[in-house]
Amino acid sequence: MITRAQYSTVAVVPELAAGMAAQLLLLAGLGGFIGLGPAGWLTGTAFALVLGVLLASAMHRSRSCALGPADLVTFARAVLVGGVAALVIDRFGTAQPGPVFVALASVALALDAVDGRVARRTGTVSARGARFDMEVDAFLILMLSVQVALAHGWWVFAIGAMRYVFAAAAWALPWLRAALPASVARKTVAALQGIVLVVAGSGLLPDAAAVAVTAGALAALAWSFGRDIGWLWRRQSQSRRLNNAYNAPAMSRIATVDVMKPDH
Template sequence: MALNNTYDARLVQQETALGAGVQLLLLALLGTAIGMGPAGWLTGLAFALATWAVLNRALRRSRPRSFGPANRVTLGRATLVGGVTALVADSFRSSPPVTLLVGLTAVALILDGVDGKVARRTGTCSALGARFDMEVDAFLILVLSVYVAASQGVWVLAIGAMRYVFVAAARFLPWLNAPLPPSTARKTVAALQGIVLLVAGAGILPHPVTTALVALALATLTWSFGRDIAWLHTTRNRPAPRLAVTDTAPARRPVEERQTV
């Protein structure tokens, strides 16, 4: 039943249900291939259920005309991230097949540059798409940091946790919710985290070199957050500029200016 002239709830929900089904299929394939244990299965299933529930809630609130091609790409990335999450959870039981984990992660990172281009070319940029893309990116970095921390130390968790700490701080410091100006440096630093964590997780470099690379990634991320926080603090009493929201929004764009998922 359509809720209005442009929003077909049933059609949109079918898309998210299909995404959940593909996620379950991927988990089944992984489970069969590597003999995944209970931790991997439960974590993967929890990820699939949470993604489906949160995405449906966001779609009901934003009421888009359709799910859209760009969101389909992002949902595909989320499916791969769900597979990576299951493998990382299972890695605490036994060593996962590194090639499989690296392969899923690499495809997810490559597709990160696709959904935004698809959105612009099809004229389907939206606040929901930007938020969906951002959350998938942030969660992948968090999962990778957990995996790399097992070999490098708990300090690596700071990479994955930093964005969530920023969001939590914004709840108590409203000026952190002000829009940030576009920044190539911010995008570059964000992309660097995934690449470095992927290389670190692959274990192809000597341990000291890997440690140095991950430390450099953390240092650049700390600098990027610090620079943005300083800018927000300096300009907090100025009128907030109006920024267009696109599917290539930086991973730390303020939470309250976009549709909450």
């Protein structure tokens, strides 16, 4: 007899297999249209495998039986991101990414505005879906920052690495894991990163302009992360003060009793 937890993993296998097939078809299309070497094939295939394993694990933990409509949009976007990653690694060292790279990245960015809307309209908003969307976004920004860094300097890589550095710091500092309040500014800054990186890496702007807009995007991202870290620090400090204030009377009473004890 298949338990509910086991069924959730079994049920999603066809969807994961379809995603893997779509990734391989995209890689084959890239190989036939512009040429894709072993590094690109390996990168795209590895991305699809890791994505499938992580998604299956998340489905198992949440006891979900299928991907929702918004998840399928995010999954389609992830396939495009796999193509972007394959091109970045395959063309590593090439300053100009080419129109196919720009097209894939642009469609992936455009679909980022679709999955959230689909989730809200269908009533399928979930923490797992939000995390899935966030991880796909983060990896796309990482790949775009690598590509732009090849042309304008490795300081650009900080845009893609910042989120992962923050996540690593959160393992050592638990107070960084607290939930942040919703922020339009945070969402706007995050959305601008991908747009700026695609434009800067497309070769449509003069080098000086590309560097300027990328530096502006990095500054905005640093401000956004700094603001959030400051909020989390103040929240942690406030919680600590409240805990100390709550425990202080009890500690004072204990100290008073100890003082009043007769000597033996």
